[in-house]
Amino acid sequence: MEAQDSNIQPELLSLRTKLTVEIENDTKQIEHLKKRVAKNEALLQAVKGSLGAMQITPTGTGYGSKADLVREAINRIPKIKFIQDDVEAELTRMNAPLVINRNRIRTAIWTMAEKGEFKISRKGTNQAPAEYEKTSEILRSKKASDAGSLELIIK
Numbered sequence: 001m002e003a004q005d006s007n008i009q010p011e012l013l014s015l016r017t018k019l020t021v022e023i024e025n026d027t028k029q030i031e032h033l034k035k036r037v038a039k040n041e042a043l044l045q046a047v048k049g050s051l052g053a054m055q056i057t058p059t060g061t062g063y064g065s066k067a068d069l070v071r072e073a074i075n076r077i078p079k080i081k082f083i084q085d086d087v088e089a090e091l092t093r094m095n096a097p098l099v100i101n102r103n104r105i106r107t108a109i110w111t112m113a114e115k116g117e118f119k120i121s122r123k124g125t126n127q128a129p130a131e132y133e134k135t136s137e138i139l140r141s142k143k144a145s146d147a148g149s150l151e152l153i154i155k
Contacts, residue, residue, distance in 0.1 A: 048095075069096045070108040074118070074134070081121055083129045084109060 073090035074082065087109060088100055113120050113132060124130030 081133050
Protein backbone atom coordinates (compact mmCIF):
# COMPACT_ATOMS: atom_id res chain seq x y z
CA MET A 1 0.00 0.00 0.00
CA GLU A 2 2.78 2.39 0.91
CA ALA A 3 4.47 1.68 -2.42
CA GLN A 4 1.35 2.77 -4.32
CA ASP A 5 1.12 6.00 -2.27
CA SER A 6 4.74 6.81 -3.04
CA ASN A 7 4.09 6.25 -6.79
CA ILE A 8 0.98 8.45 -6.84
CA GLN A 9 2.38 11.27 -4.71
CA PRO A 10 4.61 12.80 -7.45
CA GLU A 11 1.70 12.72 -9.89
CA LEU A 12 -0.59 14.42 -7.36
CA LEU A 13 2.03 17.09 -6.67
CA SER A 14 2.41 17.69 -10.42
CA LEU A 15 -1.36 17.88 -10.85
CA ARG A 16 -1.63 20.35 -7.95
CA THR A 17 1.01 22.58 -9.53
CA LYS A 18 -0.67 22.46 -12.93
CA LEU A 19 -4.08 23.27 -11.43
CA THR A 20 -2.65 26.19 -9.44
CA VAL A 21 -1.10 27.64 -12.60
CA GLU A 22 -4.34 27.08 -14.55
CA ILE A 23 -6.40 28.89 -11.87
CA GLU A 24 -3.97 31.83 -11.86
CA ASN A 25 -4.16 32.09 -15.66
CA ASP A 26 -7.97 31.95 -15.62
CA THR A 27 -8.09 34.65 -12.93
CA LYS A 28 -5.86 36.90 -15.05
CA GLN A 29 -8.11 36.31 -18.07
CA ILE A 30 -11.22 37.17 -16.05
CA GLU A 31 -9.65 40.44 -14.89
CA HIS A 32 -8.56 41.25 -18.45
CA LEU A 33 -12.04 40.52 -19.83
CA LYS A 34 -13.74 42.63 -17.13
CA LYS A 35 -11.50 45.57 -18.03
CA ARG A 36 -12.21 45.05 -21.74
CA VAL A 37 -15.98 44.96 -21.14
CA ALA A 38 -15.78 48.21 -19.13
CA LYS A 39 -13.77 49.90 -21.91
CA ASN A 40 -16.16 48.64 -24.59
CA GLU A 41 -19.19 49.87 -22.65
CA ALA A 42 -17.62 53.32 -22.35
CA LEU A 43 -16.78 53.27 -26.06
CA LEU A 44 -20.34 52.23 -26.94
CA GLN A 45 -21.74 55.17 -24.96
CA ALA A 46 -19.35 57.53 -26.75
CA VAL A 47 -20.35 56.12 -30.14
CA LYS A 48 -24.03 56.50 -29.32
CA GLY A 49 -23.43 60.09 -28.29
CA SER A 50 -21.36 60.94 -31.36
CA LEU A 51 -23.93 59.41 -33.69
CA GLY A 52 -26.38 61.96 -32.40
CA ALA A 53 -28.91 59.34 -31.42
CA MET A 54 -32.23 61.06 -31.30
CA GLN A 55 -33.98 60.80 -28.00
CA ILE A 56 -37.64 61.62 -27.86
CA THR A 57 -39.01 63.16 -24.73
CA PRO A 58 -42.59 64.23 -24.39
CA THR A 59 -43.08 67.92 -23.71
CA GLY A 60 -45.28 67.10 -20.75
CA THR A 61 -44.21 64.90 -17.89
CA GLY A 62 -47.66 64.14 -16.64
CA TYR A 63 -50.48 61.88 -17.64
CA GLY A 64 -50.17 60.44 -21.13
CA SER A 65 -46.47 61.10 -21.75
CA LYS A 66 -45.71 57.37 -22.07
CA ALA A 67 -48.63 56.99 -24.44
CA ASP A 68 -47.17 59.82 -26.53
CA LEU A 69 -43.89 57.91 -26.79
CA VAL A 70 -45.70 54.72 -27.80
CA ARG A 71 -47.76 56.68 -30.33
CA GLU A 72 -44.59 58.23 -31.78
CA ALA A 73 -42.99 54.78 -32.02
CA ILE A 74 -46.05 53.48 -33.88
CA ASN A 75 -45.88 56.43 -36.27
CA ARG A 76 -42.24 55.61 -37.02
CA ILE A 77 -42.94 51.99 -37.93
CA PRO A 78 -42.77 51.87 -41.72
CA LYS A 79 -45.28 49.03 -42.11
CA ILE A 80 -49.04 49.58 -42.07
CA LYS A 81 -49.59 46.43 -39.98
CA PHE A 82 -47.57 46.01 -36.81
CA ILE A 83 -47.35 43.99 -33.61
CA GLN A 84 -46.21 44.85 -30.10
CA ASP A 85 -42.66 43.64 -30.82
CA ASP A 86 -42.41 46.21 -33.62
CA VAL A 87 -43.39 48.99 -31.20
CA GLU A 88 -40.84 47.82 -28.61
CA ALA A 89 -38.11 47.64 -31.25
CA GLU A 90 -38.92 51.16 -32.41
CA LEU A 91 -38.87 52.47 -28.83
CA THR A 92 -35.41 50.93 -28.46
CA ARG A 93 -34.25 52.50 -31.75
CA MET A 94 -35.64 55.86 -30.64
CA ASN A 95 -33.63 55.55 -27.41
CA ALA A 96 -36.81 56.57 -25.64
CA PRO A 97 -36.53 57.36 -21.93
CA LEU A 98 -39.11 54.70 -21.19
CA VAL A 99 -38.50 51.46 -19.38
CA ILE A 100 -39.75 48.80 -21.75
CA ASN A 101 -42.41 47.04 -19.77
CA ARG A 102 -44.33 44.72 -22.07
CA ASN A 103 -47.52 44.94 -20.01
CA ARG A 104 -47.59 48.75 -20.05
CA ILE A 105 -46.87 48.92 -23.75
CA ARG A 106 -49.55 46.32 -24.50
CA THR A 107 -52.03 48.31 -22.39
CA ALA A 108 -51.15 51.56 -24.16
CA ILE A 109 -51.51 49.95 -27.58
CA TRP A 110 -54.81 48.31 -26.62
CA THR A 111 -56.19 51.57 -25.22
CA MET A 112 -55.25 53.46 -28.37
CA ALA A 113 -56.91 50.77 -30.48
CA GLU A 114 -60.05 50.94 -28.35
CA LYS A 115 -60.13 54.72 -28.85
CA GLY A 116 -59.98 54.17 -32.60
CA GLU A 117 -56.48 55.48 -33.26
CA PHE A 118 -55.84 52.31 -35.29
CA LYS A 119 -57.60 49.04 -35.98
CA ILE A 120 -57.07 45.62 -34.46
CA SER A 121 -56.62 43.51 -37.57
CA ARG A 122 -56.14 40.26 -35.63
CA LYS A 123 -56.68 39.56 -31.95
CA GLY A 124 -53.83 37.86 -30.17
CA THR A 125 -53.80 34.23 -29.10
CA ASN A 126 -51.31 32.10 -27.24
CA GLN A 127 -49.80 31.12 -30.58
CA ALA A 128 -49.79 34.48 -32.38
CA PRO A 129 -49.54 38.10 -31.20
CA ALA A 130 -52.25 40.66 -31.81
CA GLU A 131 -51.79 42.54 -35.06
CA TYR A 132 -52.78 46.17 -35.47
CA GLU A 133 -53.29 48.26 -38.59
CA LYS A 134 -52.63 51.95 -38.96
CA THR A 135 -55.51 54.07 -40.16
CA SER A 136 -55.68 57.56 -41.55
CA GLU A 137 -56.40 58.79 -38.01
CA ILE A 138 -52.93 57.93 -36.71
CA LEU A 139 -51.32 59.26 -39.86
CA ARG A 140 -53.08 62.59 -39.26
CA SER A 141 -51.98 62.59 -35.62
CA LYS A 142 -48.42 62.00 -36.83
CA LYS A 143 -48.60 65.23 -38.80
CA ALA A 144 -49.93 66.96 -35.68
CA SER A 145 -47.10 65.53 -33.59
CA ASP A 146 -44.61 66.73 -36.17
CA ALA A 147 -46.09 70.19 -35.64
CA GLY A 148 -44.84 70.25 -32.07
CA SER A 149 -46.66 68.00 -29.63
CA LEU A 150 -43.40 66.09 -29.17
CA GLU A 151 -39.96 67.59 -28.87
CA LEU A 152 -36.88 66.01 -30.47
CA ILE A 153 -33.68 66.23 -28.51
CA ILE A 154 -30.41 65.27 -30.15
CA LYS A 155 -27.75 64.05 -27.76
